[in-house]
Amino acid sequence: MADTTSTTPDAATKEAQQFWGYLFRPDKCGTDLLNRLLEGIAIYVAAHFGPTEDCADITPTQLAGFYKAVGGDYDVLFIDTPAPSVAFIYKSLGCLHSLQPGPDSDGYSIPTVPALKRKGFITWQTIQLLLGPDEHVPFLQGAVEHFDIVDPGTGKVFPKLLPKESFPEKPDEDMLRWYESVSNRLREECEAEEQQQQRTRARRPGPPGTGADIFDSDASNDEHSADERTGAAAYFRNPLYRDRGGRPTIIRRFSRADYKARSPREFVQDRGRLVADTISRHLRTPWSRSDKHEKRRKSLSDRPSTSPYSEDGVGDYDDDAEPTPTGPPPRPSNTPESSRSASPSP
Secondary structure: OOOOOOOOOOHHHHHHHHHHOOOEOOOOOEOHHHHHHHHHHHHHHHHHOOOEOOEOOEOHHHHHHHHHHOOOOOHHHHOOOOHHHHHHHHHHHOOOEEEEOOOOOOOOOOOOEEEEOHHHHHHHHHHHHHHOHHHHHHHHHHHHHHOOOEOOOOOOEOOOOOOHHHOOOOOOHHHHHHHHHHHHHHHHHHHHHHHHHHHHOEEEEOOOOOOOEEEEOOOHHHHHHHHHHHHHHHHHHOOOOHHHHOOOOOOOOOOOOOOOOOOHHHHHHHHHHHHHHHHHHHOOOHHHHOHHHHHHHHHHHOOOOOOOOOOOOOOOOOOOOOOOOOOOOOOOOOOHHHHHOOOOOO
């Protein structure tokens, strides 16, 4: 009898293909089965990767832990990127999310940690599957194989075998073009905003004898907005971070390697340190000896700056700054809520 095992799928593979089918519709939305799978993964991640008692949404730390558990590494996005920039990315993509207090919050500060709702995770992961199926399909295969992902529609655990044939074979061209356009737009907005604020920043003379001018800024919220765009631009330029392993990036056109130009806030910070150092060396005035001004000078000159996006090592962001979306991705939204949260910018 002829051996057909090498030419035909085995019984388990056939059964899996019949169960899953193709998980994308012609309009590039996920099928109901894909949405249920992603919702089941969202429930699992929220419950097993650093869960919190009073929040069922998925924080960036939890999402980073999930991707690492299934063979990925997105710490550069979910751990290293400032929270306002992650929120900006979510809003630009139409991913429904909430803002949660940080782990060290005392209850008085405004929440800033963006956490994906279940529908937001469905939107996020659907976009990633269209953008990079070769990378994200194995993540889902690993999730169903190693974890007991429960179907929220039936209450049963999903099959452990998820065929790659159920997903697109290559990245969606429309999605690639949209990501590239967002990357270019954010870069241009950052450059224009920096130039505008440097032109409009008021200048007043510094203390006598220093020969230095002090620059005031009356648009701090805009400066934070520029920082958000800068962090988001790094993501949209190379959303799968493929250059870390020597692989070519999907999004190629970006004029600056990592877009590490000084933001308006960094410009003011550096200028302030220069003025403070000059005062310390050359002036001895009554006000320079007061506790108030000693603290003020120390805050300007002694605090380190370890991040290109934050004012100090722990990240000092504008809690009231509202991210502005740059336009919806080129696919129908899975939910009315997520589509409304990504309206195009003027």
